[in-house]
Amino acid sequence: MLNADFVIDRADLVATCAGPAPRRGRDQCNLGAIRGGSVAARDGRIVFVGPADALGRQVAVEPDAVRLDARGCTVVPGFVDPHTHLVYAGDRRDELQQRLAGATYAEIAAAGGGIARTVAATRAASEDELVRLARTRLDEMAAWGTTTCEVKSGYGLTLESELAQLHAIRRLDAEHPVDLVPTFLGAHDVPPEYRGRSDDYVALVVHEMIPKVAEARLAEWCDVFCEEGAFTPEQSAAILRAGARAGLKPRIHADELAASGGARVAAEVGARSADHLVFVDEGAAEALAAAGVCAVLLPIAALYLKLGRYAPARMLIDRGVPVALGTDSNPGAGLSSSMPFAITLACFAMGMTLEEALVAATLNAAWSLDRAEAVGSLEAGKLMDAVVLDGDLTSLIRVGRSPVRAVVTKGRLVVSG
Ligand SMILES: [Zn+2]
Secondary structure (H helix, E strand, O other), X not given: OEEEEEEEEEEEEEEOOOOOOOOOHHHHHOXXXXXXXXXXXXXXXXXXXXXXXXXXXXXXXXXXXXXXXXXXXXXXXXXXXXXXXXXXXXXXXXHHHHHHOOOOHHHHHHOOOOHHHHXXXXXXXXXXXXXXXXXXXXXXXXXXXXXXXXXXXXXXXXXXXXXXXXXXXXXXXXXXXXXXXXXXEEEOOOOHHHOOOHHHHHHHHHHHHHHHHHHOOOOOEEEEEEOOOOEOHHHHHHHHHHHHXXXXXXXXXXXXXXXXXXXXXXXXXXXXXXXXXXXXXXXXXXXXXXXXXXXXEOHHHHHHOOOOOOOOHHHHHHOOOOEEEOOOOEOOOEOOOOHHHHHXXXXXXXXXXXXXXXXXXXXXXXXXOOOOOOOOOOOOOOEOOEEEEEOOHHHHHOOOOOOEEEEEEOOEEEEEO
């Protein structure tokens, strides 16, 4: 008999999103759903997922166990957000109004806005200040059901300031119930002092920053913004290869604002994920599928940037590319840190089914971060990270009201509504 100290009991539906990971093609819509299900855990790990009536036969629930009555509710895995820029200082919300008045990303950047403005504010902030600001953002993400999230550096663009951001991520990971996965994004933009000398900045990233970040074990991933005005495909590949040699696994911002060649770089260097992909074409999608690269799609960014288009999720799924979803929470165009909102846009702007979008926000997102062994689905042995939703699965796509009744991380109730 198994013992349990935490039980979510008698849910109308448990969408386990069970593996194998990643799910792709026609398999991406498989939720592994159990009607009338319960989930039980001991010491933060799942010991039982199955029909509610089997729980009593298989599991001895300890007398002081926490027991959530989930009748009328749907239980899904804790959301995994595989792409965020949570750690920064400064405020750029006024740029949204400029965009609404017709200014483009490039025009705002040329006028001193955009990433450069956040870089200036972040360089001026202390590590304590960065932690304090990001903590509030993490609390908001947890309230929307996110239990694991990737966080990038990339607003320092000097060795010292990038390290401060990564230290802030490490401290937040240690203190906050949401698990963080750190990514070094020193190549987020060419900093002002290197304008016109981007190769010199690439050399700094490759020869000084990457070795120091790797030596201090402050990041698990290396990322680069491959886009006109940021880094070329050649520079991006050089950075990701240098990262990989130092033990930092590659992922990439690809084809967000134009067909910049980023998806092909992802396939070439064997990146785990290519992110954004608003302008990816069929040839590049086939290269991603063949190389086993996950497409991390970020429709909230496309919405707030007013790109007028979204990543071709249907085409990617049909070509066999595993698709994950993230929020791209950031100071410029990531105004929502809600995974349910990302799921809503995936369904209504990118043509995904609700089942595909839920797998994208959980199991495939976990796989894109190399965390599918531990999180992303409700399976015995994995961490007890779960979200209890009011009502049925469609509560996820109801904008304007949070569907989240409870959030559980490692068998502890962290949000209850
Ligand atoms: Zn990003």
